[in-house]
Amino acid sequence: MLDWVIEVEIISVHVPKTAGTTFGNILQRIYGVEGVFLDYPWSNFITSGEQQQPVKAIHGHFPASKYQDFPDRVKRITWIRNPIDRLVSHYFYWKSLPISPQTGELHRYVVENQLGLIDFAKISALQNHISKWYIDIDLSHFHFVGIHEFFKEDWQALCEILGVNNLEATLQNPNLDPEYRAFKKSPEYRSMLLELIGLNSEDMQLYQSAMQKRYERMSER
Numbered sequence: 001m002l003d004w005v006i007e008v009e010i011i012s013v014h015v016p017k018t019a020g021t022t023f024g025n026i027l028q029r030i031y032g033v034e035g036v037f038l039d040y041p042w043s044n045f046i047t048s049g050e051q052q053q054p055v056k057a058i059h060g061h062f063p064a065s066k067y068q069d070f071p072d073r074v075k076r077i078t079w080i081r082n083p084i085d086r087l088v089s090h091y092f093y094w095k096s097l098p099i100s101p102q103t104g105e106l107h108r109y110v111v112e113n114q115l116g117l118i119d120f121a122k123i124s125a126l127q128n129h130i131s132k133w134y135i136d137i138d139l140s141h142f143h144f145v146g147i148h149e150f151f152k153e154d155w156q157a158l159c160e161i162l163g164v165n166n167l168e169a170t171l172q173n174p175n176l177d178p179e180y181r182a183f184k185k186s187p188e189y190r191s192m193l194l195e196l197i198g199l200n201s202e203d204m205q206l207y208q209s210a211m212q213k214r215y216e217r218m219s220e221r
Contacts, residue, residue, distance in 0.1 A: 007054035010162075011067045013078040014060055015134045017089045018148050022171050023079060024059045030164060031056040039066075063136045075161070076141055080210045081148035083130060083203035084196050088189070090129075091120050092180035118192060121199050128202040135206060145210045157217065 012027060014020030027036045034053035037043075039060035058067065064076065094107050103111075110120055120126065139145055144161055146154040155169050175181075183189050197204055 007056060008058060008070065008074055010057040010059075010075050010077060011064075011070060012057060012059040013062065013064050013076070013134050015078060015080060015086070015130050016061065017086050017093065017175070018081040019079040019146065019151055019171060020059075020061075022151075022169055023077075023146075026167065026169055027057045027059055029167070030162070061134070063134060064141070065136050068137055068141070075143040077144045077146075077158070078135060078142060079146040079148055079151075079154075080130065080135070080207060083128075083200045083207055084193065085184075086148075087121060087126070087129070087196065087200065088117065088184065089175045089180065090126075091117050092177050092183070093175055095179075096177050118195060121196055127199050129200075130203045131206045132202075139206070139209055139213055145213050147210060147214050150214070154214070157221070 010027065012020075012023060014024060024036070024038065032053060035056040037055045037058045037060075039058055039062050041061060043060065064078070067074075067076075091110075094110055097103070097107070097111075099108060099111055106123070106125060109115075110123075125132075144158055146158060151169075151171055159165065159167055
């Protein structure tokens, strides 16, 4: 185990389109930029010799199991969103991004083939995306699971856990695409819901467990 691991206090799993950018920036406000290791596919992993300041938090797109051997004292945190809302936001976000040399193969395939939402949702790698790629351990291992739809209230609860006061947070990177917003209100979307739910049954079960965990947490306050 590298020396810097000893200093880690928080492991934050960033589920895409689920308040992760907001929380990553908050961690940097708490611990400083160098105190937070951003573990994304495009990041270069650090070594103890390169790190000038102790790493206090790890945050990024990775499966929770990647760091499951860290000590129990390390607080595992994530934010979860209604899986269907997250899926639709993901779809329109990809559609709105211009293709570039950095665009991933799957993203490029979706855009170049002009896939509709249902065909997008049927791609195996995108089904049950949360539980398949990010929350692949039981939620009982997490010290805190925030719900995107209740961000303001849950942020206050998390502040208590982190021991920080009067630290305001506002959701960043909301999907402002007018096509996305119009689609969410359309009869077409409502007609697709049951099929989308069926394609993401594991994520829906995970979401219900997270909501139950939130209910129990709020009941104890």
